[in-house]
Amino acid sequence: MLAARLNVKTRSLAVEEVPTPEPGPGQVRVRVAAAGVCLSDVHLIDGSLSPLFLTGDVVTLGHEVSGTVDALGPGVTAPAEGQRVLLQAGEERAGVVYTRGVDYDGGWAQYALAAADTVVPIPDSLPFEQAAILPDAVSTPWAAIATTGEVRPAEAVGVWGAGGLGAHGVQLLRLAGAAPIIAVDPLPAARDRALAFGADFAFDPADAELPRRVRQANGGRGLAAAFDFAGVAAVREQAVACLAAHGRLVLVGLTDRPLTITDGTAFSYFQQQVRGHYGSEPRHLTELVNLVAHGRIDFARSITDVLPLTAAQEAVDRLIRKEGDPIRLVLRP
Incomplete structure:
Protein backbone atom coordinates (compact mmCIF):
# COMPACT_ATOMS: atom_id res chain seq x y z
CA MET A 1 0.00 0.00 0.00
CA LEU A 2 1.00 3.67 -0.24
CA ALA A 3 1.83 5.58 2.92
CA ALA A 4 3.26 9.04 3.68
CA ARG A 5 6.18 8.30 5.99
CA LEU A 6 8.21 10.74 8.06
CA ASN A 7 11.78 10.05 9.15
CA VAL A 8 11.93 11.86 12.48
CA LYS A 9 15.73 11.98 12.39
CA THR A 10 16.11 13.59 8.98
CA ARG A 11 12.62 15.22 9.02
CA SER A 12 12.09 13.98 5.46
CA LEU A 13 8.59 13.05 4.24
CA ALA A 14 8.07 10.54 1.43
CA VAL A 15 5.07 8.70 -0.03
CA GLU A 16 6.24 5.14 -0.53
CA GLU A 17 5.14 1.55 -0.87
CA VAL A 18 5.01 -0.37 2.41
CA PRO A 19 3.47 -3.72 3.35
CA THR A 20 -0.28 -3.62 4.05
CA PRO A 21 -0.59 -4.19 7.81
CA GLU A 22 -2.43 -7.17 9.27
CA PRO A 23 -4.65 -6.57 12.33
CA GLY A 24 -3.49 -8.31 15.49
CA PRO A 25 -5.56 -9.36 18.51
CA GLY A 26 -7.94 -6.59 19.53
CA GLN A 27 -7.28 -4.60 16.36
CA VAL A 28 -9.17 -3.71 13.20
CA ARG A 29 -7.85 -2.65 9.82
CA VAL A 30 -9.51 0.37 8.23
CA ARG A 31 -9.49 1.27 4.57
CA VAL A 32 -8.77 4.99 4.85
CA ALA A 33 -11.21 7.26 3.02
CA ALA A 34 -9.97 10.62 4.31
CA ALA A 35 -7.19 11.95 6.55
CA GLY A 36 -6.80 15.50 7.81
CA VAL A 37 -3.63 17.59 7.55
CA CYS A 38 -2.96 19.37 10.84
CA LEU A 39 -0.43 21.88 12.13
CA SER A 40 0.74 19.14 14.49
CA ASP A 41 1.85 17.21 11.39
CA VAL A 42 3.77 20.30 10.27
CA HIS A 43 5.38 20.57 13.71
CA LEU A 44 6.49 16.94 13.47
CA ILE A 45 8.04 17.60 10.09
CA ASP A 46 9.82 20.81 11.11
CA GLY A 47 11.11 19.27 14.33
CA SER A 48 9.30 21.47 16.83
CA LEU A 49 7.37 18.37 17.96
CA SER A 50 8.94 14.96 18.50
CA PRO A 51 7.37 11.58 19.30
CA LEU A 52 7.74 10.39 22.88
CA PHE A 53 7.04 6.69 22.37
CA LEU A 54 7.86 5.92 18.72
CA THR A 55 9.76 2.70 18.12
CA GLY A 56 12.29 3.38 15.37
CA ASP A 57 12.84 6.49 13.29
CA VAL A 58 9.98 6.37 10.77
CA VAL A 59 6.23 6.81 11.23
CA THR A 60 3.20 7.16 8.97
CA LEU A 61 1.67 10.54 9.75
CA GLY A 62 -2.02 11.31 10.25
CA HIS A 63 -4.09 11.41 13.44
CA GLU A 64 -7.36 12.56 11.84
CA VAL A 65 -8.73 9.51 10.04
CA SER A 66 -12.00 8.10 8.71
CA GLY A 67 -12.85 5.14 6.51
CA THR A 68 -14.47 1.70 6.49
CA VAL A 69 -13.58 -1.36 8.53
CA ASP A 70 -11.73 -3.70 6.19
CA ALA A 71 -10.66 -6.59 8.43
CA LEU A 72 -10.98 -7.75 12.04
CA GLY A 73 -8.15 -9.12 14.12
CA PRO A 74 -8.35 -12.25 16.27
CA GLY A 75 -10.99 -11.97 18.99
CA VAL A 76 -12.66 -8.86 17.53
CA THR A 77 -16.39 -9.06 16.85
CA ALA A 78 -17.25 -5.38 16.45
CA PRO A 79 -17.40 -3.10 14.61
CA ALA A 80 -18.47 -5.12 11.58
CA GLU A 81 -16.57 -5.22 8.32
CA GLY A 82 -17.84 -2.48 6.02
CA GLN A 83 -18.85 -0.21 8.93
CA ARG A 84 -18.17 3.49 8.32
CA VAL A 85 -15.97 4.78 11.14
CA LEU A 86 -13.62 7.44 12.38
CA LEU A 87 -10.60 6.72 14.56
CA GLN A 88 -9.77 8.33 17.86
CA ALA A 89 -6.53 10.31 17.65
CA GLY A 90 -4.76 7.99 20.06
CA GLU A 91 -5.04 5.00 22.33
CA GLU A 92 -4.13 4.13 25.90
CA ARG A 93 -1.53 1.47 26.55
CA ALA A 94 -0.63 0.53 30.11
CA GLY A 95 -1.90 3.87 31.39
CA VAL A 96 -0.03 5.91 28.78
CA VAL A 97 -1.75 7.68 25.87
CA TYR A 98 -0.04 7.10 22.52
CA THR A 99 -0.89 9.47 19.67
CA ARG A 100 -1.78 8.10 16.25
CA GLY A 101 0.53 9.29 13.51
CA VAL A 102 3.08 10.38 16.11
CA ASP A 103 3.91 7.45 18.39
CA TYR A 104 2.62 4.79 15.99
CA ASP A 105 1.53 4.63 12.36
CA GLY A 106 -1.37 6.88 11.41
CA GLY A 107 -3.76 7.40 8.56
CA TRP A 108 -1.82 9.08 5.75
CA ALA A 109 -2.03 5.70 4.06
CA GLN A 110 -4.39 3.44 2.18
CA TYR A 111 -4.94 1.32 5.29
CA ALA A 112 -4.52 1.92 9.02
CA LEU A 113 -4.66 -0.28 12.10
CA ALA A 114 -6.57 0.72 15.22
CA ALA A 115 -7.46 -0.82 18.56
CA ALA A 116 -11.09 -1.90 18.25
CA ASP A 117 -12.13 0.23 21.22
CA THR A 118 -10.81 3.40 19.52
CA VAL A 119 -13.08 3.00 16.49
CA VAL A 120 -16.18 5.20 16.45
CA PRO A 121 -19.07 4.33 14.07
CA ILE A 122 -20.41 7.21 12.01
CA PRO A 123 -23.76 7.64 10.23
CA ASP A 124 -24.12 7.46 6.45
CA SER A 125 -25.10 11.14 6.49
CA LEU A 126 -21.64 12.23 7.69
CA PRO A 127 -19.18 12.56 4.76
CA PHE A 128 -15.78 10.95 5.30
CA GLU A 129 -13.96 14.26 4.79
CA GLN A 130 -15.89 15.91 7.60
CA ALA A 131 -15.69 12.82 9.82
CA ALA A 132 -11.91 12.73 9.48
CA ILE A 133 -11.38 16.14 11.09
CA LEU A 134 -13.53 15.46 14.15
CA PRO A 135 -10.83 13.59 16.14
CA ASP A 136 -8.69 16.71 16.61
CA ALA A 137 -9.68 19.86 14.70
CA VAL A 138 -13.17 19.68 16.21
CA SER A 139 -12.94 17.50 19.31
CA THR A 140 -10.00 19.46 20.77
CA PRO A 141 -11.88 22.79 20.85
CA TRP A 142 -15.06 21.00 21.93
CA ALA A 143 -13.29 19.44 24.91
CA ALA A 144 -11.60 22.76 25.70
CA ILE A 145 -14.96 24.54 25.71
CA ALA A 146 -17.17 21.96 27.36
CA THR A 147 -14.76 20.45 29.87
CA THR A 148 -11.60 22.48 30.54
CA GLY A 149 -13.19 25.90 29.99
CA HIS A 277 -5.68 21.92 27.65
CA TYR A 278 -4.64 19.12 25.29
CA GLY A 279 -6.68 16.95 22.94
CA SER A 280 -9.95 15.32 23.93
CA GLU A 281 -11.44 12.21 25.51
CA PRO A 282 -13.39 9.46 23.70
CA ARG A 283 -16.70 10.80 25.00
CA HIS A 284 -16.14 14.12 23.25
CA LEU A 285 -15.98 12.38 19.87
CA THR A 286 -19.15 10.43 20.62
CA GLU A 287 -20.89 13.67 21.58
CA LEU A 288 -19.81 15.35 18.37
CA VAL A 289 -20.94 12.49 16.15
CA ASN A 290 -24.31 12.62 17.89
CA LEU A 291 -24.57 16.40 17.43
CA VAL A 292 -23.70 16.14 13.74
CA ALA A 293 -26.05 13.19 13.19
CA HIS A 294 -28.95 15.21 14.61
CA GLY A 295 -28.19 18.27 12.52
CA ARG A 296 -27.06 20.51 15.37
CA ILE A 297 -23.83 21.52 13.63
CA ASP A 298 -22.25 21.12 10.21
CA PHE A 299 -18.60 21.19 9.17
CA ALA A 300 -18.92 21.28 5.38
CA ARG A 301 -17.33 24.76 5.28
CA SER A 302 -14.28 23.44 7.12
CA ILE A 303 -13.01 21.32 4.22
CA THR A 304 -10.88 23.77 2.26
CA ASP A 305 -9.61 21.22 -0.27
CA VAL A 306 -9.17 17.49 -0.83
CA LEU A 307 -5.90 16.23 -2.30
CA PRO A 308 -4.64 12.75 -3.23
CA LEU A 309 -2.32 11.00 -0.78
CA THR A 310 0.50 11.37 -3.27
CA ALA A 311 0.24 15.15 -2.79
CA ALA A 312 0.95 14.97 0.96
CA GLN A 313 4.02 17.22 0.69
CA GLU A 314 2.01 19.75 -1.34
CA ALA A 315 -0.68 19.78 1.34
CA VAL A 316 1.93 20.41 4.03
CA ASP A 317 3.51 23.22 2.01
CA ARG A 318 0.12 24.84 1.43
CA LEU A 319 -0.61 24.72 5.16
CA ILE A 320 2.77 26.24 6.01
CA ARG A 321 2.22 29.07 3.51
CA LYS A 322 -1.43 29.43 4.58
CA GLU A 323 -2.23 29.29 0.88
CA GLY A 324 -5.93 29.92 0.41
CA ASP A 325 -6.34 30.53 4.16
CA PRO A 326 -7.13 26.85 4.81
CA ILE A 327 -9.24 25.59 7.69
CA ARG A 328 -8.54 21.93 6.91
CA LEU A 329 -6.87 20.22 3.98
CA VAL A 330 -7.76 16.54 3.62
CA LEU A 331 -5.87 13.71 1.94
CA ARG A 332 -7.76 11.02 0.08
CA PRO A 333 -5.78 7.79 -0.57
Whole structure:
Protein backbone atom coordinates (compact mmCIF):
# COMPACT_ATOMS: atom_id res chain seq x y z
CA MET A 1 0.00 0.00 0.00
CA LEU A 2 1.00 3.67 -0.24
CA ALA A 3 1.83 5.58 2.92
CA ALA A 4 3.26 9.04 3.68
CA ARG A 5 6.18 8.30 5.99
CA LEU A 6 8.21 10.74 8.06
CA ASN A 7 11.78 10.05 9.15
CA VAL A 8 11.93 11.86 12.48
CA LYS A 9 15.73 11.98 12.39
CA THR A 10 16.11 13.59 8.98
CA ARG A 11 12.62 15.22 9.02
CA SER A 12 12.09 13.98 5.46
CA LEU A 13 8.59 13.05 4.24
CA ALA A 14 8.07 10.54 1.43
CA VAL A 15 5.07 8.70 -0.03
CA GLU A 16 6.24 5.14 -0.53
CA GLU A 17 5.14 1.55 -0.87
CA VAL A 18 5.01 -0.37 2.41
CA PRO A 19 3.47 -3.72 3.35
CA THR A 20 -0.28 -3.62 4.05
CA PRO A 21 -0.59 -4.19 7.81
CA GLU A 22 -2.43 -7.17 9.27
CA PRO A 23 -4.65 -6.57 12.33
CA GLY A 24 -3.49 -8.31 15.49
CA PRO A 25 -5.56 -9.36 18.51
CA GLY A 26 -7.94 -6.59 19.53
CA GLN A 27 -7.28 -4.60 16.36
CA VAL A 28 -9.17 -3.71 13.20
CA ARG A 29 -7.85 -2.65 9.82
CA VAL A 30 -9.51 0.37 8.23
CA ARG A 31 -9.49 1.27 4.57
CA VAL A 32 -8.77 4.99 4.85
CA ALA A 33 -11.21 7.26 3.02
CA ALA A 34 -9.97 10.62 4.31
CA ALA A 35 -7.19 11.95 6.55
CA GLY A 36 -6.80 15.50 7.81
CA VAL A 37 -3.63 17.59 7.55
CA CYS A 38 -2.96 19.37 10.84
CA LEU A 39 -0.43 21.88 12.13
CA SER A 40 0.74 19.14 14.49
CA ASP A 41 1.85 17.21 11.39
CA VAL A 42 3.77 20.30 10.27
CA HIS A 43 5.38 20.57 13.71
CA LEU A 44 6.49 16.94 13.47
CA ILE A 45 8.04 17.60 10.09
CA ASP A 46 9.82 20.81 11.11
CA GLY A 47 11.11 19.27 14.33
CA SER A 48 9.30 21.47 16.83
CA LEU A 49 7.37 18.37 17.96
CA SER A 50 8.94 14.96 18.50
CA PRO A 51 7.37 11.58 19.30
CA LEU A 52 7.74 10.39 22.88
CA PHE A 53 7.04 6.69 22.37
CA LEU A 54 7.86 5.92 18.72
CA THR A 55 9.76 2.70 18.12
CA GLY A 56 12.29 3.38 15.37
CA ASP A 57 12.84 6.49 13.29
CA VAL A 58 9.98 6.37 10.77
CA VAL A 59 6.23 6.81 11.23
CA THR A 60 3.20 7.16 8.97
CA LEU A 61 1.67 10.54 9.75
CA GLY A 62 -2.02 11.31 10.25
CA HIS A 63 -4.09 11.41 13.44
CA GLU A 64 -7.36 12.56 11.84
CA VAL A 65 -8.73 9.51 10.04
CA SER A 66 -12.00 8.10 8.71
CA GLY A 67 -12.85 5.14 6.51
CA THR A 68 -14.47 1.70 6.49
CA VAL A 69 -13.58 -1.36 8.53
CA ASP A 70 -11.73 -3.70 6.19
CA ALA A 71 -10.66 -6.59 8.43
CA LEU A 72 -10.98 -7.75 12.04
CA GLY A 73 -8.15 -9.12 14.12
CA PRO A 74 -8.35 -12.25 16.27
CA GLY A 75 -10.99 -11.97 18.99
CA VAL A 76 -12.66 -8.86 17.53
CA THR A 77 -16.39 -9.06 16.85
CA ALA A 78 -17.25 -5.38 16.45
CA PRO A 79 -17.40 -3.10 14.61
CA ALA A 80 -18.47 -5.12 11.58
CA GLU A 81 -16.57 -5.22 8.32
CA GLY A 82 -17.84 -2.48 6.02
CA GLN A 83 -18.85 -0.21 8.93
CA ARG A 84 -18.17 3.49 8.32
CA VAL A 85 -15.97 4.78 11.14
CA LEU A 86 -13.62 7.44 12.38
CA LEU A 87 -10.60 6.72 14.56
CA GLN A 88 -9.77 8.33 17.86
CA ALA A 89 -6.53 10.31 17.65
CA GLY A 90 -4.76 7.99 20.06
CA GLU A 91 -5.04 5.00 22.33
CA GLU A 92 -4.13 4.13 25.90
CA ARG A 93 -1.53 1.47 26.55
CA ALA A 94 -0.63 0.53 30.11
CA GLY A 95 -1.90 3.87 31.39
CA VAL A 96 -0.03 5.91 28.78
CA VAL A 97 -1.75 7.68 25.87
CA TYR A 98 -0.04 7.10 22.52
CA THR A 99 -0.89 9.47 19.67
CA ARG A 100 -1.78 8.10 16.25
CA GLY A 101 0.53 9.29 13.51
CA VAL A 102 3.08 10.38 16.11
CA ASP A 103 3.91 7.45 18.39
CA TYR A 104 2.62 4.79 15.99
CA ASP A 105 1.53 4.63 12.36
CA GLY A 106 -1.37 6.88 11.41
CA GLY A 107 -3.76 7.40 8.56
CA TRP A 108 -1.82 9.08 5.75
CA ALA A 109 -2.03 5.70 4.06
CA GLN A 110 -4.39 3.44 2.18
CA TYR A 111 -4.94 1.32 5.29
CA ALA A 112 -4.52 1.92 9.02
CA LEU A 113 -4.66 -0.28 12.10
CA ALA A 114 -6.57 0.72 15.22
CA ALA A 115 -7.46 -0.82 18.56
CA ALA A 116 -11.09 -1.90 18.25
CA ASP A 117 -12.13 0.23 21.22
CA THR A 118 -10.81 3.40 19.52
CA VAL A 119 -13.08 3.00 16.49
CA VAL A 120 -16.18 5.20 16.45
CA PRO A 121 -19.07 4.33 14.07
CA ILE A 122 -20.41 7.21 12.01
CA PRO A 123 -23.76 7.64 10.23
CA ASP A 124 -24.12 7.46 6.45
CA SER A 125 -25.10 11.14 6.49
CA LEU A 126 -21.64 12.23 7.69
CA PRO A 127 -19.18 12.56 4.76
CA PHE A 128 -15.78 10.95 5.30
CA GLU A 129 -13.96 14.26 4.79
CA GLN A 130 -15.89 15.91 7.60
CA ALA A 131 -15.69 12.82 9.82
CA ALA A 132 -11.91 12.73 9.48
CA ILE A 133 -11.38 16.14 11.09
CA LEU A 134 -13.53 15.46 14.15
CA PRO A 135 -10.83 13.59 16.14
CA ASP A 136 -8.69 16.71 16.61
CA ALA A 137 -9.68 19.86 14.70
CA VAL A 138 -13.17 19.68 16.21
CA SER A 139 -12.94 17.50 19.31
CA THR A 140 -10.00 19.46 20.77
CA PRO A 141 -11.88 22.79 20.85
CA TRP A 142 -15.06 21.00 21.93
CA ALA A 143 -13.29 19.44 24.91
CA ALA A 144 -11.60 22.76 25.70
CA ILE A 145 -14.96 24.54 25.71
CA ALA A 146 -17.17 21.96 27.36
CA THR A 147 -14.76 20.45 29.87
CA THR A 148 -11.60 22.48 30.54
CA GLY A 149 -13.19 25.90 29.99
CA GLU A 150 -16.56 24.95 31.50
CA VAL A 151 -18.35 27.49 29.31
CA ARG A 152 -21.93 28.13 30.30
CA PRO A 153 -24.73 29.74 28.29
CA ALA A 154 -24.66 33.55 28.10
CA GLU A 155 -21.01 33.79 29.18
CA ALA A 156 -18.83 36.24 27.25
CA VAL A 157 -15.99 34.38 25.56
CA GLY A 158 -12.96 35.40 23.50
CA VAL A 159 -11.25 33.31 20.83
CA TRP A 160 -7.66 34.20 19.95
CA GLY A 161 -6.73 32.63 16.61
CA ALA A 162 -9.47 31.85 14.08
CA GLY A 163 -7.61 29.17 12.14
CA GLY A 164 -8.58 25.49 12.11
CA LEU A 165 -9.13 25.07 15.86
CA GLY A 166 -10.39 28.59 16.48
CA ALA A 167 -12.92 28.59 13.63
CA HIS A 168 -14.44 25.41 15.01
CA GLY A 169 -14.23 26.90 18.48
CA VAL A 170 -16.44 29.78 17.35
CA GLN A 171 -19.03 27.37 15.92
CA LEU A 172 -19.01 25.24 19.04
CA LEU A 173 -19.24 28.23 21.38
CA ARG A 174 -22.30 29.33 19.45
CA LEU A 175 -23.74 25.86 19.95
CA ALA A 176 -22.93 26.05 23.67
CA GLY A 177 -24.78 29.36 23.99
CA ALA A 178 -21.84 31.68 24.71
CA ALA A 179 -22.67 35.37 24.22
CA PRO A 180 -21.07 37.48 23.06
CA ILE A 181 -18.36 35.58 21.15
CA ILE A 182 -15.38 37.80 20.34
CA ALA A 183 -12.78 36.59 17.84
CA VAL A 184 -9.26 38.05 17.69
CA ASP A 185 -6.98 37.38 14.71
CA PRO A 186 -4.42 39.43 12.76
CA LEU A 187 -5.70 38.27 9.36
CA PRO A 188 -8.72 40.08 7.89
CA ALA A 189 -9.84 36.90 6.11
CA ALA A 190 -9.74 34.96 9.38
CA ARG A 191 -11.77 37.67 11.11
CA ASP A 192 -14.34 37.59 8.31
CA ARG A 193 -14.51 33.80 8.61
CA ALA A 194 -15.03 34.01 12.37
CA LEU A 195 -17.97 36.34 11.83
CA ALA A 196 -19.41 34.01 9.19
CA PHE A 197 -19.04 31.09 11.61
CA GLY A 198 -20.95 32.84 14.38
CA ALA A 199 -18.72 35.33 16.19
CA ASP A 200 -20.47 38.52 17.28
CA PHE A 201 -17.34 40.67 16.97
CA ALA A 202 -13.91 40.23 15.37
CA PHE A 203 -10.91 42.40 16.29
CA ASP A 204 -7.28 42.81 15.26
CA PRO A 205 -4.81 41.96 18.07
CA ALA A 206 -2.56 44.79 16.84
CA ASP A 207 -5.16 47.29 18.01
CA ALA A 208 -3.72 49.03 21.08
CA GLU A 209 -7.27 49.59 22.31
CA LEU A 210 -8.20 45.90 22.16
CA PRO A 211 -8.97 45.37 25.89
CA ARG A 212 -11.22 48.43 25.83
CA ARG A 213 -12.97 47.27 22.66
CA VAL A 214 -13.57 43.83 24.17
CA ARG A 215 -15.19 45.36 27.25
CA GLN A 216 -17.17 47.78 25.13
CA ALA A 217 -18.53 44.84 23.12
CA ASN A 218 -19.57 43.18 26.38
CA GLY A 219 -21.34 46.07 28.07
CA GLY A 220 -18.24 47.27 29.88
CA ARG A 221 -17.36 43.89 31.35
CA GLY A 222 -14.42 41.57 30.74
CA LEU A 223 -14.56 38.01 29.46
CA ALA A 224 -15.63 35.01 31.49
CA ALA A 225 -13.29 32.85 29.42
CA ALA A 226 -10.59 33.41 26.82
CA PHE A 227 -9.23 30.65 24.58
CA ASP A 228 -5.75 30.78 23.10
CA PHE A 229 -6.02 28.68 19.94
CA ALA A 230 -2.97 30.37 18.39
CA GLY A 231 -0.22 29.07 20.67
CA VAL A 232 1.48 32.48 20.62
CA ALA A 233 3.07 33.74 23.83
CA ALA A 234 2.00 37.37 23.34
CA VAL A 235 -1.61 36.28 22.86
CA ARG A 236 -1.80 34.93 26.36
CA GLU A 237 -0.89 38.13 28.14
CA GLN A 238 -3.26 40.09 25.89
CA ALA A 239 -6.07 37.66 26.66
CA VAL A 240 -5.48 37.95 30.42
CA ALA A 241 -5.87 41.73 30.09
CA CYS A 242 -9.37 41.12 28.67
CA LEU A 243 -10.59 38.81 31.45
CA ALA A 244 -13.21 39.70 34.02
CA ALA A 245 -12.85 38.87 37.71
CA HIS A 246 -12.76 35.08 38.10
CA GLY A 247 -12.12 34.83 34.35
CA ARG A 248 -10.25 31.83 33.01
CA LEU A 249 -7.65 31.63 30.26
CA VAL A 250 -7.60 28.25 28.48
CA LEU A 251 -4.37 27.36 26.67
CA VAL A 252 -5.16 25.18 23.64
CA GLY A 253 -2.58 26.19 21.05
CA LEU A 254 0.89 24.76 21.74
CA THR A 255 4.08 26.77 22.20
CA ASP A 256 7.43 26.16 23.88
CA ARG A 257 7.67 29.81 24.93
CA PRO A 258 7.31 30.84 28.61
CA LEU A 259 3.95 31.88 30.00
CA THR A 260 4.21 35.34 31.57
CA ILE A 261 1.69 37.40 33.49
CA THR A 262 3.04 40.91 33.96
CA ASP A 263 0.65 42.07 36.67
CA GLY A 264 0.59 39.08 38.99
CA THR A 265 -0.98 41.08 41.81
CA ALA A 266 -4.02 41.99 39.71
CA PHE A 267 -4.25 38.41 38.46
CA SER A 268 -4.43 37.14 42.03
CA TYR A 269 -6.67 39.97 43.26
CA PHE A 270 -9.26 39.24 40.57
CA GLN A 271 -8.88 35.50 41.22
CA GLN A 272 -8.28 34.69 37.58
CA GLN A 273 -7.11 31.30 36.34
CA VAL A 274 -4.93 29.70 33.65
CA ARG A 275 -5.97 26.24 32.51
CA GLY A 276 -3.91 24.04 30.23
CA HIS A 277 -5.68 21.92 27.65
CA TYR A 278 -4.64 19.12 25.29
CA GLY A 279 -6.68 16.95 22.94
CA SER A 280 -9.95 15.32 23.93
CA GLU A 281 -11.44 12.21 25.51
CA PRO A 282 -13.39 9.46 23.70
CA ARG A 283 -16.70 10.80 25.00
CA HIS A 284 -16.14 14.12 23.25
CA LEU A 285 -15.98 12.38 19.87
CA THR A 286 -19.15 10.43 20.62
CA GLU A 287 -20.89 13.67 21.58
CA LEU A 288 -19.81 15.35 18.37
CA VAL A 289 -20.94 12.49 16.15
CA ASN A 290 -24.31 12.62 17.89
CA LEU A 291 -24.57 16.40 17.43
CA VAL A 292 -23.70 16.14 13.74
CA ALA A 293 -26.05 13.19 13.19
CA HIS A 294 -28.95 15.21 14.61
CA GLY A 295 -28.19 18.27 12.52
CA ARG A 296 -27.06 20.51 15.37
CA ILE A 297 -23.83 21.52 13.63
CA ASP A 298 -22.25 21.12 10.21
CA PHE A 299 -18.60 21.19 9.17
CA ALA A 300 -18.92 21.28 5.38
CA ARG A 301 -17.33 24.76 5.28
CA SER A 302 -14.28 23.44 7.12
CA ILE A 303 -13.01 21.32 4.22
CA THR A 304 -10.88 23.77 2.26
CA ASP A 305 -9.61 21.22 -0.27
CA VAL A 306 -9.17 17.49 -0.83
CA LEU A 307 -5.90 16.23 -2.30
CA PRO A 308 -4.64 12.75 -3.23
CA LEU A 309 -2.32 11.00 -0.78
CA THR A 310 0.50 11.37 -3.27
CA ALA A 311 0.24 15.15 -2.79
CA ALA A 312 0.95 14.97 0.96
CA GLN A 313 4.02 17.22 0.69
CA GLU A 314 2.01 19.75 -1.34
CA ALA A 315 -0.68 19.78 1.34
CA VAL A 316 1.93 20.41 4.03
CA ASP A 317 3.51 23.22 2.01
CA ARG A 318 0.12 24.84 1.43
CA LEU A 319 -0.61 24.72 5.16
CA ILE A 320 2.77 26.24 6.01
CA ARG A 321 2.22 29.07 3.51
CA LYS A 322 -1.43 29.43 4.58
CA GLU A 323 -2.23 29.29 0.88
CA GLY A 324 -5.93 29.92 0.41
CA ASP A 325 -6.34 30.53 4.16
CA PRO A 326 -7.13 26.85 4.81
CA ILE A 327 -9.24 25.59 7.69
CA ARG A 328 -8.54 21.93 6.91
CA LEU A 329 -6.87 20.22 3.98
CA VAL A 330 -7.76 16.54 3.62
CA LEU A 331 -5.87 13.71 1.94
CA ARG A 332 -7.76 11.02 0.08
CA PRO A 333 -5.78 7.79 -0.57
